Amino acid sequence: MMEFTDFDAALADWNELRTLTPYSGLLMGNGASLAVWKHFAYDSLFELAQTTRNKPLSPTELALFKAMETHNFEPVLSGLKTAIRVNAALTISSSSPRNRYFAIKEALIHGVRSVHIPWRLMEQKTLLAISQALSQYSTVYSTNYDLLAYWAAMHGQERFDDLFGADATFNLHHTNASATRLLYLHGGMHLVKNFDASARKLLSSESTLLGSFAVNALDDVPLFVCEGSSDEKLKVIRGSDYLSFCHTQLARHEGALCIFGHALGKQDRHLVDAICRAQPKHIALSILPRSESFIQHQKRHYSALFAQLDVELKFFNAKTHPLGSSGFSVPVDRLKV
Incomplete structure (x- = not known):
């Protein structure tokens, strides 16, 4: 069990930490995406879908979310598909389920595209740097459903294995043991759920993948967990063979774990529980050096989360990690160019 002490505001340099301890795993949160594109700082995709200029969710569609007691799109779209x-x-000749399906997905598409960085603004040097940073780990666990990690992996395909076979279906029989496993704990924009709950990857080039998500096809139910409490997220995860596998892998992770850009709030309790089941001996956590009081607050927060573990926690300056590089940031005003 960890002991609580008074925390100072000192933060380690990531480059020094990684020379002392080999970190085999990376848990990557929204902070990694924010380092590239500030528009990823929205609080709720469900709210975005209600306020988007183009075809927002109507009261009729919102009633479906309320009836199913969720703010996640996947269970509602899957229910309508059924x-x-x-x-x-x-x-039965009623066209209402089909109309509601397309209307909800339309609102989701417009909400996502309103905050996602366009492919034309992604620089090759940034993708290469992200690809190199991720490839330093045996396994990368990402809770981000944007396309940044996927784009970076496509930029260095030989270094990554996302466990999807040549036919774009989730397949554990043809894995590359020498490559970095890239597991999307909460799904992603490039993943869809088939009717039998299996997962499929959209096959597109980097430049067309964001457009592929925008195709409002009946068969393509987006597979990502974006809203709700930890219990609600876990319920959606258990409904997918792929997401269940990824979650189990985090709970079985072996070796030291680096956690970058992840607040691990109440809605992420399922992730904390999985890490605790893995019982790592070393965890390194990134913290942005906003102020001394903020750093101390973050240290107390993370220490409380893992208080039950016999683990050595290290806190490092997020800006010293390759994923926190200020050189990654794309100015939002470039959208006008």
Whole structure:
């Protein structure tokens, strides 16, 4: 069990930490995406879908989310897809489920595209730097559903294995043991859920992948967990073979773990529980050096989360990690160019 002490505001340099301890795993949160694109700083995709200029969620669609007691899009879209099939089997002519399906996905598409960095603004040097940073680990666990990590992995394909086979389906029989495993704990924009709950990857080039997500096809239910409490997220995770596998892998992680850009708030309790089950001996956590009081608060927060573990916690300056480089940041005003 860890002992609580008075925390100072000192932060280690990541480059020094990694020379002392080999970190085999990286848990990557939204802070890594924010280092590239400030528009990723939104609080809720569900709220974005209600306020987007183009075809926002209507009261009728919102009633479906309320009835299913969720703010996640995947279970609502999957439920509507099931209703469409049931209607067809029973020769029920109602078009309401189909219309609601396309309307909800349309709002989701516009909400995501309103905050996602366009491909044309991504510089090759940034993708290469992110790719190199991720490839330093045996396994990368990402909770981000944006396309940054996927774009970076496509930039250095030989160094990564996302466990999707040549046919773009989740496949554990043809893995590359020498490559960095890239696991999306909460899914991603490039992943869709099939009717049988299996996962499939959208096959597109980097430049067209964001556009592929925007195709409002009936068969492509987006597979990502973006809202709700930890219990609600875990419920969605258990409904997918791929997400369940990724979550289990985090709970079985062996070796030291680096956590970058992740607040690990109440809604992420399932992640903390998984890490505690893995029982790592070393955890390094990134903290932005905003102020002394902020650093001390973050140290207390993380220490409380892992108080039950016999673990050595190290706190480092996020800006000293390759993923926190200020050189990654793309000015938002470039959208006008």
